[in-house]
Amino acid sequence: MNERPILVSEVGLRDGLQSIGSIMPTEAKMEWIRAEAAAGIRELEVGSFVPAKLLPQLADTAALVRFARTIPGLTVAVLVPNLRGAEAAIEAGAHKITLPCSVSETHSLRNLRRSHAQLLEEARAIAQALRALPRERRPHFECSLSTAFGCTLEGHIAPARVAVLAEQLMAAGCDEVGLADTSGYADPGAVRRVVRLVRSVVGQDALTGIHLHNTRGLGLANALAALEQNVTTFDSSLAGLGGCPFAPGASGNIVTEDLCFMLEAMGVDTGVDLAALLRVRAVLSRALPGESLYGFTAEAGLPLGFGATAQAE
Amino acid sequence: MNERPILVSEVGLRDGLQSIGSIMPTEAKMEWIRAEAAAGIRELEVGSFVPAKLLPQLADTAALVRFARTIPGLTVAVLVPNLRGAEAAIEAGAHKITLPCSVSETHSLRNLRRSHAQLLEEARAIAQALRALPRERRPHFECSLSTAFGCTLEGHIAPARVAVLAEQLMAAGCDEVGLADTSGYADPGAVRRVVRLVRSVVGQDALTGIHLHNTRGLGLANALAALEQNVTTFDSSLAGLGGCPFAPGASGNIVTEDLCFMLEAMGVDTGVDLAALLRVRAVLSRALPGESLYGFTAEAGLPLGFGATAQAE
Numbered sequence: 001m002n003e004r005p006i007l008v009s010e011v012g013l014r015d016g017l018q019s020i021g022s023i024m025p026t027e028a029k030m031e032w033i034r035a036e037a038a039a040g041i042r043e044l045e046v047g048s049f050v051p052a053k054l055l056p057q058l059a060d061t062a063a064l065v066r067f068a069r070t071i072p073g074l075t076v077a078v079l080v081p082n083l084r085g086a087e088a089a090i091e092a093g094a095h096k097i098t099l100p101c102s103v104s105e106t107h108s109l110r111n112l113r114r115s116h117a118q119l120l121e122e123a124r125a126i127a128q129a130l131r132a133l134p135r136e137r138r139p140h141f142e143c144s145l146s147t148a149f150g151c152t153l154e155g156h157i158a159p160a161r162v163a164v165l166a167e168q169l170m171a172a173g174c175d176e177v178g179l180a181d182t183s184g185y186a187d188p189g190a191v192r193r194v195v196r197l198v199r200s201v202v203g204q205d206a207l208t209g210i211h212l213h214n215t216r217g218l219g220l221a222n223a224l225a226a227l228e229q230n231v232t233t234f235d236s237s238l239a240g241l242g243g244c245p246f247a248p249g250a251s252g253n254i255v256t257e258d259l260c261f262m263l264e265a266m267g268v269d270t271g272v273d274l275a276a277l278l279r280v281r282a283v284l285s286r287a288l289p290g291e292s293l294y295g296f297t298a299e300a301g302l303p304l305g306f307g308a309t310a311q312a313e
Numbered sequence: 314m315n316e317r318p319i320l321v322s323e324v325g326l327r328d329g330l331q332s333i334g335s336i337m338p339t340e341a342k343m344e345w346i347r348a349e350a351a352a353g354i355r356e357l358e359v360g361s362f363v364p365a366k367l368l369p370q371l372a373d374t375a376a377l378v379r380f381a382r383t384i385p386g387l388t389v390a391v392l393v394p395n396l397r398g399a400e401a402a403i404e405a406g407a408h409k410i411t412l413p414c415s416v417s418e419t420h421s422l423r424n425l426r427r428s429h430a431q432l433l434e435e436a437r438a439i440a441q442a443l444r445a446l447p448r449e450r451r452p453h454f455e456c457s458l459s460t461a462f463g464c465t466l467e468g469h470i471a472p473a474r475v476a477v478l479a480e481q482l483m484a485a486g487c488d489e490v491g492l493a494d495t496s497g498y499a500d501p502g503a504v505r506r507v508v509r510l511v512r513s514v515v516g517q518d519a520l521t522g523i524h525l526h527n528t529r530g531l532g533l534a535n536a537l538a539a540l541e542q543n544v545t546t547f548d549s550s551l552a553g554l555g556g557c558p559f560a561p562g563a564s565g566n567i568v569t570e571d572l573c574f575m576l577e578a579m580g581v582d583t584g585v586d587l588a589a590l591l592r593v594r595a596v597l598s599r600a601l602p603g604e605s606l607y608g609f610t611a612e613a614g615l616p617l618g619f620g621a622t623a624q625a626e
Contacts, residue, residue, distance in 0.1 A: 150616055151617075216616075218609075258530035258531070265531075266501055300529050308468075
């Protein structure tokens with residue numbers, strides 16, 4: 001069905017850790033990265049280059065990028081809020097940088113204190129800095145269209161607004177746009193419509209990824225709808241850690257283990273060893289003793305005989 | 314997409330209440346039935362005609378059938394384990410009876426102490442009793458193919474086995490077969506395959522309903538896959554109450570509120586007033602103070618402006 005391989009991109013180290021109170025020690029984060037890569041996850045967002053006084057939980061992002069780069073075959077991604085963050089990401093050696101771009105301008109102003117015009121200016125500046133680099137040092141530059149399906153401040157977001165901003169960001173020089181359901185407003189029909197509409201404007205190859213939350217329980221149904229539209233990169237968070245601290249009530253990334261279980265059960269190869277992935281939760285339990293871990297598959301366990309027959313048909 | 318209207322069939326009064334310790338008073342059950350019907354639910358499974366010493370929680374099923382029949386437009390369904398249960402259902406005036414038929418013979422023997430041969434004999438006896446009735450007193454007779462996607466005792470269930478039993482049950486005289494993911498083993502691909510295969514044997518109109526659990530978090534993704542196959546009746550449980558007490562680790566019906574939210578968000582008319590549906594949870598909180606209530610939509614609330622714009626596009 002899909003020509004590209006399916007990529008599950010772990011974002012718990014960024015989206016998860018930024019929205020909980022506890023600060024995870026760098027050593028534990030490295031253990032998490034190592035264990036999850038060993039379980040077969042091939043892309044990890046290890047942090048965000050924001051000022052440490054805003055998000056002290058992510059102050060060690062540069063060290064994590066340098067560490068994660070030593071793991072063969074792993075794509076090391078980071079979030080960057082601006083040009084300064086992008087420069088730090090380049091210096092640390094990130095393979096992929098993501099600039100969050102909220103389609104809801106109200107959300108953008110509250111979240112990053114930035115209008116769409118300012119956002120596009122920032123994207124252009126980052127693209128220019130990247131073009132000055134030799135190709136082998138140039139990270140892949142994604143703009144993530146947050147609140148693409150709705151916003152807790154503005155409510156419904158018309159798909160045409162998503163397409164307009166996507167086109168502007170591509171013109172500003174990013175390599176790709178992604179869709180993010182920051183507030184858990186997506187449904188499977190909206191996923192189909194928005195993916196199709198945005199691709200009709202930016203092209204099939206410029207939209208390959210989606211970032212879904214499970215706020216109203218529809219996360220995996222939305223992932224299925226995206227898969228059917230040949231979306232190939234799915235963000236998720238181990239044990240469902242985290243959410244968006246700026247969108248009240250919008251917590252809850254989709255759970256990496258449940259997403260991988262769904263895909264593998266369907267015969268979609270994720271490269272992930274599910275039993276090994278489930279064991280990575282122990283790293284979180286030990287390092288974040290006060291925090292809740294989520295996930296249905298971890299609770300229920302894998303089906304009897306899973307892997308032996310279910311995928312054979 | 315679908316020619317028939319979509320029907321959300323509430324099974325919490327049976328599948329939910331049978332698997333919790335508390336016994337809900339009959340008056341509270343009646344309040345639940347009344348409130349959920351008023352919120353727009355058009356089919357309710359109000360109980361099961363099993364011996365009261367086995368499931369004292371459901372001992373008032375006959376009284377509930379008689380009460381629910383007084384609500385205009387409501388289809389009153391019950392589970393029956395055998396001919397004796399079917400006779401009680403007929404006497405009480407149920408509109409629909411469901412005989413659970415486990416595809417896993419191991420599960421069937423443990424759960425209802427009955428081989429497939431004995432099960433088919435029971436189905437034939439019920440069908441014969443129904444044929445003797447005048448048409449206006451004859452309930453719709455469904456056989457529910459439980460463990461259709463896998464079994465905690467046998468593991469994977471080959472779809473061909475589901476089709477064989479479905480054909481035998483139709484030959485035995487039931488009006489329709491349903492699929493039940495008793496153990497939470499289904500995935501969207503399996504839902505598609507099994508629905509198509511069974512229909513290729515029994516015909517499109519003889520399989521319209523599915524009973525899904527959310528054991529591994531895939532419940533709504535599986536519902537979406539079923540919807541895309543033109544399945545029109547979806548069992549679910551208010552607040553996710555319950556599961557199957559005979560399949561260890563298989564608890565958790567899909568949540569009525571989340572299912573209705575997904576369908577309504579997609580523009581699929583369920584006839585349900587979501588805000589009113591969410592308020593019915595209060596009946597459960599009051600009558601079952603010690604029991605956990607689940608559901609993402611109830612936790613997060615409806616999206617800002619939901620209903621005004623989301624469905625208009």
